[in-house]
Amino acid sequence: MLVRKLESWARQQPHALAAAQDDTHLTYSQFVALIAGFQASLPEEARSGASTAVILTRDLLDGWTMSLAVRSLGWDAVVVQNPELLPALELTNVGIVLVEAALHGTVMKAGRRITGTAKVLAMPSRAAHLGETSSPRMSAAFGSQILYTTGTTGRHKKVLMPGEQEDRRNAARALSFGVTQGTVALTNLPPYCGAGFKTPSSVWHAGGAVVFDDGLDLQRNLELHGVNCVLAGPQQLRSLVAARPLPDSLRHSFEIVFTSGPLPLDLASRAADLLSRRIRVYYGATEIICQPLGAWFASVDDLIWLQPETGRNIVVLREGGEACRDGEEGTLAIGLQDIDAQGYLDDLQATSRFFRDGYFVPGDRAMRRADGRIRILGRESDVINLRGQKLSVLPIEQALQAYLAAEEVCIFAEMNERGEEEVLVAVRIARNIRAEEMREMTARFLPFDLVRFARLSHFPKSEGAFGKTLRSELRRLLIAARPGPG
Known part of the structure; x- marks a missing residue:
């Protein structure tokens, strides 16, 4: 479990940076103590759990600290940034709702419409627990983390990351991404989304550091923390390219990991010129632990045709279920590994639609090339039918x-x-x-x-x-x- 790994690193490298956000800089020993401090702030009846704890906060570091605190006590945890989203998630078996001070008034005004019958508790202040030296309490079973998709199809799909598989998941992702003890990753992604949860987990597993910054002030974090990995989607990368130019001494000193959507050539070229030539493009899914497709950007070909992950069975299928020929358009199917999600939480209908016969079928059109690379052609729902011809x-x-x-x-x-x-x-x-x-x-x-x-x-x-x-x-x-x- 991740908290045990954090404790191990706190013994091996107590003064090494584990996490940073704004003016807070936590070494591994301080991070572990902060998790324990958050636990100690809970009332006695909340210090052991067998149901779900909802954490309502917009603060990335607090969301992570509170999640690890309650999961260590046996609760399953889910972080939610917008209180109005909570009813739409249709969570079951919620025992407590932990609310940051900035959202407390909104939650209290909305009342049971948002929180149901769960006990509402105020989240502790991070400042009140900095400098403590205690160790976290641990239950026999480490709780799971609940992730959820953004609901572009009209309904949020919830993905359970089981606590008992955490070490194996994090080790596999760290190996897949080349994460090491020297990794210092910059992100503004929340822990309810796939990349926002899986990347920090794997970095801490390897003994690296995670820098949280809503504004992604790249120059400040390069200079202050020695960031060498930046996690970005289309929105984040556009903001970075549009920000103040980096001095020559900082350009190309870090890696950009791009995920969650196609990367246009003009944006990739500007990022390579203004930020870093080391850009890795990935096709990712919340449901899959290691990114199944990816490429280092060197030309437009690397933005369009992605290399399957080593050891991952990825196929392109016809409507009848047969494999497509090279150059033939079909449906993408990603072979599941035992550390991947095997279905959606509380949604048998969506599970049966997207998880089939040992494959995750995300609903994307794709095409395989003779050299094995795969091109994503768009969503199945984004196929237009004109004059009887289907076009991606x-x-x-x-x-x-x-x-x-x-x-x-x-x-x-x-x-x-x-x-x-x-x-x-x-x-x-x-x-x-x-x-x-x-x-x-x-x-x-x-x-x-x-x-x-x-x-x-x-x-x-x-x-x-x-x-x-x-x-x-x-x-x-x-x-x-x-x-x-x-």
Whole structure:
């Protein structure tokens, strides 16, 4: 279990940095003592648990410390940043809800609508427990962590990370990512999402350090903590590229680990020029412990065609379940290992849909190349059907995004009020799109009879760490804005 590993590192390297956030810098011995201090702040009836503890906090370090504190006492833990999200998670068997001071008024005002019958407790102040030297209490069974997806499909899927598998999970992920005792990772991802939970866990397992920074102030953390690994999704990487330029002495001194979505060539090129040439691109899933597909960025080929993880069985399937030929489009299926999730918590319907015959089937279209590399073509739900032909929209969206240097492009196909098939193209871009650009894009990338472009400054986004586009909501907005028949 992770807390035992932290205690071991506290004995071996008591003064080594374990975690940092803002002005708080915790050595391994201080981190372990802070976990014990958080435990000691709990009332006696909460110091042993056999159900779920909800931790309502926006503070990343406090969320981690409280999670480890209650899990060591036998509670399963889930961190939630927005109290209004709690009912939508449909958690069962919740025993306590720990609330940070900044959210306490909101939770008390909402009352049982949010917390149900669980006992509501105030989270301890980190400052009150810094400097303590006690050791955490440990139950016979280490509790599990509950992660959840961002709900872009309309419902959050919950993933259980069992406590008894923690050491094996963390060791496997550390090996897969090359995490060592010298790793200093920078992140602003919360511990309810896959990368936000699995990466810090593996870094601490290996004896490295994790720096939490909501603003991802890269230069400050490079200089202050010697950060050598930055965890980023599309939203985070765009912010880093747009921030103040790094001095030459700091550029290329760290690795960027990119996950949660396709990486556009223009963004990858700017990041390689302004930040670091060492960029690893991964296709990841909350349900899978080690990233199943990845590549080091050297050319556009590495952004499109990813290498399967060594020892991982990954196939592309036809509708009937047979394996596709090289170059044939089909459904991605990822062979499960025993440390991966085997289903969703309290959701048999979603489990039967996405976990099949020893495979996780995430709902992505894909294609295998003769050399074994795999290209992700987009979601199954993002396939458009025009004139009886199914087309994956992601390659077209990527081409249009590169042509316009746009932030994002989404494509949909709908039947309009005149009964005609129409392609709707939503473009997130600050400037206007010229008429000649629309004609050129239609001729080169959109060989359809009816194409309508819509320029938007913002796309509707999920509340998750990566801020994924809510495509169903965007589609609804486009259809509502479509001119009527006339």
